[in-house]
Structure formats: structure tokens, C-alpha cells
Amino acid sequence: MxxxxxxxxxxxxxxxxxxxxxxxxxxxxxxxxxxxxxxxxxxxxxxxxxxxxxxxxxxxxxxxxxxxxxxxxxxxxxxxxxxxxxxxxxxxxxxxxxxxxxxxxxxxxxxxxxxxxxxPLAVALGGPLRERVPVKCSLSGSGARLREVHAAALAAGFRAFKLKVGFDAGTDAVRLAHARELVGPDAFLGLDANGGYGRAEARRFLDLALEHRPAFLEQPVAPADLAGMRELRGLGVPIVADESVFGRDDLVSVIRAEAADVVSLYIGKSGGPGRLVEMAHLADAFGLEVVLGSNGELGLGAAAQIHAACASPGLSARIPSDIIGAHYYAHDVLEHPLALDGRMAGLDAFGAEPGLGVAPxxxxxxxxxxxxxx
Structure with missing residues (x-):
């Protein structure tokens, strides 16, 4: 063939x-x-x-x-x-x-x-190791905008969240306090700085953030600053590497630098679902947890995420993944939109269909x- x-x-x-x-x-x-x-x-x-x-x-x-x-x-x-x-x-x-x-x-x-x-694709990739994957939704903005995004995420079924930070430590701490108030004292709430802080500002933000019990801090400093990432580990919050890890070589560098507790892998960053699963095996072998990250995938991309997540070893049990394609758009590209509830994404969305299990x-x-x- x-x-x-x-x-x-x-x-x-x-x-x-x-x-x-x-x-x-x-x-x-x-x-x-x-x-x-x-x-x-x-x-x-x-x-x-x-x-x-x-x-x-x-x-x-x-x-x-x-x-x-x-x-x-x-x-x-x-x-x-x-x-x-x-x-x-x-x-x-x-x-x-x-x-x-x-x-x-x-x-x-x-x-x-x-x-x-x-x-199913998950089987071709060597799995499945699980049938379902917990998911979360990103929150951003401040004041009324933050309330609007949170309300929309709740309406879509999400109950786990991460807040976009990385602007100014003091302002971000105020926004975090507001976000914690919105999601509730016991809800899952992580933080994603997208590499926006310098080392000193990241430490200052963590000092201000800890009272609001963030579940993790993702990419606090610039992607190449692996020493800065390592310095922030052990300060009370798991550190997630995202922009620091595109391909396999980046992952090896993060492992050698002991720069993260968790790595965020994307279908796109990895170069495809097969390579993502390979990277998950490598991360797991060195004790790093894995989450599936997102670049706002549509339904086809979200389907690939689900299969890859279900085939990946070391998928984090404490940090939900970012599989949001069924919720992010008013109109998707699929013949039959994925039936996801905002809390879990699983292989049951595809029935017994082979491959991705979806069609345009x-x-x-x-x-x-x-x-x-x-």
C-alpha cells in the first residue's frame, strides 16, 4: 500500500x-x-x-x-x-x-x-493504557472579562481550570485571588505564565500565589532558561515545562537540567501522535509526568489528542490535560462533533470506529x- x-x-x-x-x-x-x-x-x-x-x-x-x-x-x-x-x-x-x-x-x-x-489509533500507537483523560480549560483576562470566561467554561461543563499569568507579579496575584474566588476553594486551579516572567519576578509571584493553592505553575520563565526553571522547583508548586519542550532533543535537555516536574506535550510540537507517544515513554522513564497541551485544536486535532493521551505512559493523574477542541469553537469541521462533557475526554467518543474515529x-x-x- x-x-x-x-x-x-x-x-x-x-x-x-x-x-x-x-x-x-x-x-x-x-x-x-x-x-x-x-x-x-x-x-x-x-x-x-x-x-x-x-x-x-x-x-x-x-x-x-x-x-x-x-x-x-x-x-x-x-x-x-x-x-x-x-x-x-x-x-x-x-x-x-x-x-x-x-x-x-x-x-x-x-x-x-x-x-x-x-x-483505533490508540491501539496502533501501542495502547490504550487508559480509556478516559481528565481535562481542564484556560481562563484569562481580569475583572468582568475573567468572570465571563469562567461562566462560559462552567456552562461548557469544565470544573478544572488554569489561569493565564506571566504579566506582572502583583497584578497577576490579584487576578489569581479573583479566579480562586470564582472557581471555589476546592476546585482545581493551575497557572500558566507562557514564559512571561524573569527569574526574580517568577519567585515574587510564587510567594504571592501560594496562599491561593495553585495546582501547578507552567512555563514560568523563558523557554531556554532551564536553570531558572530548576531554581523554581521545590518551592511548593509543581513546575510544568511547555514552551521549553518541542521535540525529543528539547525533552532530553529538560531531563538533564532537572528543569521540570511535568512536561506538556502537543501533537503539533512533537511532530505527530507517534512521536508524542515516543516522547511520553522517554519522559516516563525519567520520572516526569506528562500532560497533553493544546494550540486550540479543532475536532480532528482533539481526536488525535485523545488517542495519543490514551496511549501515553506517565500521563499525570494530578494535572488534567488541555483537550478543548469540542468546546472552543461554535462550529467545528467534523461530520459528527465530539461528544465531550468538559470533565473527561475518552475513547468512548469514537465508538468502535478505526483510526481517528472521526471524519470531516x-x-x-x-x-x-x-x-x-x-
Missing amino acids: RISAIETVAVSPAVRPELAVAGARGAHDRSDFLLVRVRTTGGVSGVGEVSATLLWSGEDAVTARHAIARALAPALLGQPLVPVAALERRMDRALAGSPFTKAGVATALWDAYARSLGV AAGVAAGFTPATSS
Whole structure:
């Protein structure tokens, strides 16, 4: 079975304004994503999602479409579908960086592979190790805006949250106090600074934050400041590495520096679901917990997150993952939207369907066009 065609379609759904997230790195209120479909000579196809934003990796639907047409499609067309890992290596040789773009294509390849076997993607990835994954929702803003976002998250079913911080220690501490009041004294509430603090400011913020019992502090300092991350460990709050960890080499650096208690892995940052699960195995071998992070994935991306989370060892039992694709948009790209309740995301959302277990809506699927190198 060989790769016979690679097709793409751009989608730009607007984020529900009441849930739009604004953090220290900027706001995410629009998703200019690219969907990918891989066809094979055996009649099996697979789909994936390039959940990329210029803010995060310098990629979006425009850059992804160009890279797939000029580099990835020529490298993959005519190649055997199995093993998928060999196709991932071909993509690395054909295109530098661009992990989110490669992840969208890799997800489509893994989906096609799992469908060819007639098994769910979680099984093709070596699982499942669990059937369901707890999830949380990001809160941002202050005052009335924070109340609005929290109310919308509650209405969507969420009961676990993380607050975007990383601006100013004193102001963030006031916002944290407000958030704790909103969610209640016993609710799960973590913090995400998106690398916005310097070391001294991060320590000052932690001193102010501890009385509000945050469950974790994610990426308190700049991604490259692994020494600063290590200094903040052991101060009463688990430290989560997010922007510090894209690929395997980054994870190795974090492990060697003892810079985190938990790592946040993305389908996009890792370069696809297979590589995410590989990284989860490595993190688990060195005693690091894993959570699934989010770049605001749509339904296809959220489905991939669920399968990868259920196949990943070391998934944190104390910190919920960020699988929010079924809630973040008023209109999704799936034929049948994922039935998620805001508290758990599980394989039961897919029934007994093979692969990702989901398909693009007819109107979206009709927009796929062949990727070319012209």
C-alpha cells in the first residue's frame, strides 16, 4: 500500500469570543488551520490537522500548504505507508523545522495506517493504557472579562481550570485571588505564565500565589532558561515545562537540567501522535509526568489528542490535560462533533470506529484539493 495522493483544505473558524484565550505570548482568537488527507493505493485514506499559529511556531495554513506542496508531498508520494516512522524521517529530510505542519501530515498517515489495520489509533500507537483523560480549560483576562470566561467554561461543563499569568507579579496575584474566588476553594486551579516572567519576578509571584493553592505553575520563565526553571522547583508548586519542550532533543535537555516536574506535550510540537507517544515513554522513564497541551485544536486535532493521551505512559493523574477542541469553537469541521462533557475526554467518543474515529463534514471534505509541487 503506497501513498497515492496528499490533499489539503484551509479552514479558519472563529473562536467562541467568550472563551478566547489571552496569555503572555498574545491572544488566540482565530485558528487559520489546514486539514490534510492522505490517500493510498489500497483505497484507505487518513486525515489530519495542522493546528498551527504564527504565534507559536511560525506556521499557519498558508505556510503549511506551501511546505506540503513543495517539500512533503514530493517526498511522500509513491512511498509505502508502512512503517509510518520511515515516512516521518523522510519528512525531516525534506523540510527543516515546521513541527506542526509535519504533525498534520503524520496524523493523516497514522490514521490511514490504523484504518488499514481496522483498529483505533490508540491501539496502533501501542495502547490504550487508559480509556478516559481528565481535562481542564484556560481562563484569562481580569475583572468582568475573567468572570465571563469562567461562566462560559462552567456552562461548557469544565470544573478544572488554569489561569493565564506571566504579566506582572502583583497584578497577576490579584487576578489569581479573583479566579480562586470564582472557581471555589476546592476546585482545581493551575497557572500558566507562557514564559512571561524573569527569574526574580517568577519567585515574587510564587510567594504571592501560594496562599491561593495553585495546582501547578507552567512555563514560568523563558523557554531556554532551564536553570531558572530548576531554581523554581521545590518551592511548593509543581513546575510544568511547555514552551521549553518541542521535540525529543528539547525533552532530553529538560531531563538533564532537572528543569521540570511535568512536561506538556502537543501533537503539533512533537511532530505527530507517534512521536508524542515516543516522547511520553522517554519522559516516563525519567520520572516526569506528562500532560497533553493544546494550540486550540479543532475536532480532528482533539481526536488525535485523545488517542495519543490514551496511549501515553506517565500521563499525570494530578494535572488534567488541555483537550478543548469540542468546546472552543461554535462550529467545528467534523461530520459528527465530539461528544465531550468538559470533565473527561475518552475513547468512548469514537465508538468502535478505526483510526481517528472521526471524519470531516461533507462541506469541508468537498474542499480538499491535491497538494502539488508547482
